[in-house]
Amino acid sequence: xxxxxxxxxxxxxxxxxxxxxxxxxxxxxxxxxxxxxxxxxxxxxxxxxxxxxxxxxxxxxxxxxxxxxxxxxxxxxxxxxxxxxxxxxxxxxxxxxxxxxxxxxxxxxxxxxxxxxxxxxxxxxxxxxxxxxxxxxxxxxxxxxxxxxxxxxxxxxxxxxxxxxxxxxxxxxxxxxxxxxxxxxxxxxxxxxxxxxxxxxxxxxxxxxxxxxxxxxxxxxxxxxxxxxxxxxxxxxxxxxxxxxxxxxxxxxxxxxxxxxxxxxxxxxxxxxxxxxxxxxxxxxxxxxxxxxxxxxxxx
Numbered sequence: 001x002x003x004x005x006x007x008x009x010x011x012x013x014x015x016x017x018x019x020x021x022x023x024x025x026x027x028x029x030x031x032x033x034x035x036x037x038x039x040x041x042x043x044x045x046x047x048x049x050x051x052x053x054x055x056x057x058x059x060x061x062x063x064x065x066x067x068x069x070x071x072x073x074x075x076x077x078x079x080x081x082x083x084x085x086x087x088x089x090x091x092x093x094x095x096x097x098x099x100x101x102x103x104x105x106x107x108x109x110x111x112x113x114x115x116x117x118x119x120x121x122x123x124x125x126x127x128x129x130x131x132x133x134x135x136x137x138x139x140x141x142x143x144x145x146x147x148x149x150x151x152x153x154x155x156x157x158x159x160x161x162x163x164x165x166x167x168x169x170x171x172x173x174x175x176x177x178x179x180x181x182x183x184x185x186x187x188x189x190x191x192x193x194x195x196x197x198x199x200x201x202x203x204x205x206x207x208x209x210x211x212x213x214x215x216x217x218x219x220x221x222x223x224x225x226x227x228x229x230x231x232x233x234x235x236x237x238x239x240x241x242x243x244x245x246x247x248x249x250x251x252x253x254x255x256x257x258x259x260x261x262x263x264x265x266x267x268x269x270x271x272x273x274x275x276x277x278x279x280x281x282x283x284x285x286x287x288x289x290x291x292x293x294x295x296x297x298x299x300x
Contacts, residue, residue, distance in 0.1 A: 002210075002250035005070060006276045007042035008268040009213065009261035015227075019265035033064045040272060042070040042124060044213075044259050049074040049129075051088055052106070053113045062120035070124035071117050072157070072211065072257060078106050079147060082131050107150045118154075124257060125155040125184060125209055132161040132196060132222070136170060141177060148181045157211050159186035166201040175203040187212045187249075189242065196222030202245045204252035212246070214271065216262030232262040234271040236278070243282055 008016070011032055016022075026035040036043060045061070047053060061071065078084040078098075086094040090109065096102045117123040128147055134140050148156055158178055160166065165174045178185045187202035189212065204210050215221070216232025223229070249256045258275055260268035 002253055002256050004246065004250055004256045004258065004279055005040075005042040006258045006272040006279075007040040007044070007070075007260070008272055009044040009259050010046045011036040011043050012047070013263065015264040016266060016269065021266040021269055030060075030064055033061065037065040037069050040269075041068065042072065042257050042259070044127065044261075045071045045073045047074075048110065048113065049077050052076060052090060052109050055113055055116055058113055059116040059120075062116050062122050065122060067121065069122050070255075070257065071122055072124040072127050072259065073114050073117065075126055075128045075147075076106055076110050078103065079110065079150075080128050080130050081134060081143065104150070111151075111154070114154075123155065124255075125157040125211065126151055127157050127159065127186065127211075129159040129186075130161060134160065135162045136165050136174070144177070144183075145181060148183060155184070155209065156182065157184035157186050157209065159188065159211075159213060161196075161198070163196065163198050166199040168199070171199070171201050171203070175201075175205055178205040182206055184209045184211055187245070189214045189217070191217040191219055191221045194219070194221055200245070202249060204249055207253055209255050209257065210249035210253040211257045211259065212242070212249070214258070214260045214262060214268075216267075227264055230261055230263045231267075233267050234260075234262060234274065236274055239271065239275050240278055242275075243278060246279065247282075 010016070017027065017032070022032055022035055026032060077088060089106070093102060093105060096105075114123060114126065130144070134143070144158065160174070164170060175185060183205060185203050185205040187200065187210075188198045189200060190198045202210075202212065214234065216230050216234070217238070218229055218232050220228035246256065246258065258272070260271045262268050262271060
């Protein structure tokens, strides 16, 4: 049966660090990751989206986590077509033209940075999150295919932010595209009823892995600050509504990652704990992470 792993989108977010979730003695860089990895079996490393880490950094990540732990690593913003500030590039690349040569160089350095996680068996997947401006069509499909070609031989997951990719009339074609690319479709949970709301489609496109990112249900999705877009406390009822889809993902993939991106404070960690408890109750023969919640609190 599939391993169903719960975690959060990042472990160094300022709101989480200042929330009190990390106890005294575990608030330095090493202590935070060791504490987190003792409570959850997967985490999204989102910092490479903003700046490329050194291989020495990711090697330390591997050393501070147990065997079987998973890092899902976001691709650098330049690789996914997001606006990228010069400061987000390595210093020696900031004056380069924004062309294919620069993309190749950034990809090479990103792959070098992630390699220690792959070597240690801790890489879950590369996560290519595309911007809302990437609407479906031949040019977009070619761009995604080009990204996949660069990442040939790596586990590769795709999150679209333009809702048309997962409209009912196009869902089958999008799933087929990703399956042909050997790319994991990332399902998302967002508020519904807004122009930018993402349909909650959850197809399995690779037998290796399925991923769901829970962004919260803020009415400000698609607008405002990060805190506006992602602030949400999941209720038990909201999370229970995902259980049938999680079961379907677990039936079709070897591993399922449920990642919580709702902020602020410790809301994501609390939601992950609640989802773990719900799954332990409803699918006892599938493997959710066995470690107890550090606080015993349910999601608010």
